[in-house]
Amino acid sequence: MSEQLFKVTIDNITVEVPAGTTILQAARQIGGDVTPPAMCFYTPLKGSGGKCRTCLVEVSKGSEKDPRPMPKLVASCRTTVMDGMEVKSVTSQRVLDARAGVVEFLLINHPLDCPICDQAGECHLQDLSYEHGKGGTRYEFQRRTFKKHDLGEFIQLHMTRCILCYRCVFTADQVTDKRAHGVLDRGDHAEIATYIEKNLANDFIGNVIDVCPVGALTDKTFRFKNRVWFTKPVNAHRDCDKCCGEVTLWMRGDEVFRVTARKDEWGEIKTSEKTGKTGWICNDCRFEKKKASDWTVEGLAPIARHSVIGQGKYPGLQRPSETIERVLDGRKPRLLMDIHTVSEVNKPGIELSEIKGPATGDVFKQ
Amino acid sequence: MQPLTNRAKNVDRRPMTLAERAYLPAILKGMGITFSHLFKKKPTIQYPEEKRPFSQVFRGLHVLNRDEEGRERCTACGLCAVACPAEAITMEAAERQEGEENLYREEKYAAKYEINMLRCIFCGLCEEACPKDAIYLSETFAPANYDRKGFIYGKNDLLIPNPLTDREAYEQAAGGRVRQPVGSR
Numbered sequence: 001m002s003e004q005l006f007k008v009t010i011d012n013i014t015v016e017v018p019a020g021t022t023i024l025q026a027a028r029q030i031g032g033d034v035t036p037p038a039m040c041f042y043t044p045l046k047g048s049g050g051k052c053r054t055c056l057v058e059v060s061k062g063s064e065k066d067p068r069p070m071p072k073l074v075a076s077c078r079t080t081v082m083d084g085m086e087v088k089s090v091t092s093q094r095v096l097d098a099r100a101g102v103v104e105f106l107l108i109n110h111p112l113d114c115p116i117c118d119q120a121g122e123c124h125l126q127d128l129s130y131e132h133g134k135g136g137t138r139y140e141f142q143r144r145t146f147k148k149h150d151l152g153e154f155i156q157l158h159m160t161r162c163i164l165c166y167r168c169v170f171t172a173d174q175v176t177d178k179r180a181h182g183v184l185d186r187g188d189h190a191e192i193a194t195y196i197e198k199n200l201a202n203d204f205i206g207n208v209i210d211v212c213p214v215g216a217l218t219d220k221t222f223r224f225k226n227r228v229w230f231t232k233p234v235n236a237h238r239d240c241d242k243c244c245g246e247v248t249l250w251m252r253g254d255e256v257f258r259v260t261a262r263k264d265e266w267g268e269i270k271t272s273e274k275t276g277k278t279g280w281i282c283n284d285c286r287f288e289k290k291k292a293s294d295w296t297v298e299g300l301a302p303i304a305r306h307s308v309i310g311q312g313k314y315p316g317l318q319r320p321s322e323t324i325e326r327v328l329d330g331r332k333p334r335l336l337m338d339i340h341t342v343s344e345v346n347k348p349g350i351e352l353s354e355i356k357g358p359a360t361g362d363v364f365k366q
Numbered sequence: 367m368q369p370l371t372n373r374a375k376n377v378d379r380r381p382m383t384l385a386e387r388a389y390l391p392a393i394l395k396g397m398g399i400t401f402s403h404l405f406k407k408k409p410t411i412q413y414p415e416e417k418r419p420f421s422q423v424f425r426g427l428h429v430l431n432r433d434e435e436g437r438e439r440c441t442a443c444g445l446c447a448v449a450c451p452a453e454a455i456t457m458e459a460a461e462r463q464e465g466e467e468n469l470y471r472e473e474k475y476a477a478k479y480e481i482n483m484l485r486c487i488f489c490g491l492c493e494e495a496c497p498k499d500a501i502y503l504s505e506t507f508a509p510a511n512y513d514r515k516g517f518i519y520g521k522n523d524l525l526i527p528n529p530l531t532d533r534e535a536y537e538q539a540a541g542g543r544v545r546q547p548v549g550s551r
Binding site: 113114115116120223224225226227229230308311336337339341342343344345346352357358359360361363364 | 441442443444445447448456457458459460461463466472473474477478479480482497498513514515518520
């Protein structure tokens with residue numbers, strides 16, 4: 001059984017995959033437009049998937065032995081391939097319509113506060129709605145709101161942005177030693193909370209931030225400090241006794257604004273090179289090590305070609321050396337104006353990356 | 367060589383006639399043309415007193431807009447800065463605290479917002495990029511200055527007067543340009 005390879009055709013492209021592979025994983029082997037989007041499925045998390053319905057595909061031929069098509073669209077993250085299966089993803093109008101419908105449903109109660117949201121620029125819901133959604137919404141009622149829950153000093157919860165993918169619940173179950181949060185209530189009222197106000201302070205709980213496909217769980221130590229696309233992602237590592245210590249630093253100049261785990265092209269946390277397991281990182285690495293001297297920088301992290309994060313970032317870029325000093329026998333060029341004497345932005349005295357929480361008006365008043 | 371056009375004229379090198387040599391008739395003819403302009407419509411505008419109306423698409427100094435309750439619209443989303451081809455815009459964001467709801471419209475606001483008018487090329491891409499209708503290019507020039515310091519415009523220089531407390535100044539700064547978006551609260 002283990003050596004058996006199944007032939008599966010997705011959008012007229014045939015791949016051979018081992019038995020037990022899901023359609024989504026087979027499509028990811030092909031890559032490109034064929035791959036269905038996935039909001040709730042997360043490869044490293046056992047049991048994830050099947051909730052968001054964005055990965056719907058049409059199975060036009062069940063298998064070689066039973067060639068009947070499946071009557072309804074199926075969730076590709078939970079359906080395993082059969083030998084000779086034929087799947088339609090982007091070639092089926094039914095699938096495209098269904099995805100547009102799912103996106104509309106996901107966005108019904110979404111506050112659309114991307115200008116404020118820290119996830120903007122790396123948000124899967126943004127990508128999904130751009131690529132698979134429609135231009136407008138038909139919803140004209142008050143959007144659902146929630147009472148605010150405080151999840152402690154590290155993690156900021158915005159329940160209005162949540163799409164209930166359950167990834168954070170699985171992460172807390174499978175990666176941390178104890179789960180303190182979960183989904184309360186049902187249907188429209190379902191929300192991520194801790195029931196009794198509780199800090200999320202388990203050692204690996206910070207990974208829920210990386211896992212969250214939207215801006216519902218964000219890093220409080222990075223909150224409002226910078227936009228994602230103005231920071232530069234570099235791969236870095238340090239010796240950590242709790243985790244693999246392989247991270248992506250989001251830097252601006254020499255300041256480390258944010259630390260996240262390394263992610264692959266599907267937005268999932270990469271397998272660590274050191275341990276060979278999923279590269280979850282501990283809270284210490286994520287929240288406490290905010291100095292460039294804590295890390296060994298390896299170089300610019302790969303950025304997706306069409307991502308806004310790629311703006312102004314060029315691999316292999318080297319800081320040009322100052323020529324004037326060399327030409328003028330060591331005399332320094334006379335500056336006409338030091339920008340810090342006039343400018344109030346990026347004051348040398350205020351290091352935003354070293355403030356614990358989000359900056360407030362008082363920070364700038366000093 | 368073949369001439370490019372047939373408009374070339376040969377220089378007239380014949381000796382001058384008596385009337386031409388008399389000098390005065392030609393002078394008087396020229397003076398006549400000059401004098402006749404006194405009675406024509408003047409195209410000159412006496413600039414500081416008189417001003418020519420701006421074109422509808424003129425792009426001058428930026429203003430940061432407020433909503434009708436006088437709260438700042440800008441949420442420091444950084445889209446103007448990323449759209450800016452000259453990299454003239456910088457900002458720093460802060461979280462709105464309790465009690466500041468009458469000052470800032472959203473949860474996040476621009477604590478510092480700066481446009482370097484030395485870099486700005488007045489292309490208006492920031493205005494197009496803004497999702498909150500917070501930045502507009504007005505009908506004013508950037509005034510001249512002797513040194514560079516005066517060209518770094520902070521939030522105090524850019525922010526429009528509060529429409530609740532100073533309606534007149536607000537209208538003047540808005541100048542028929544700044545509009546409240548349709549359907550906004």
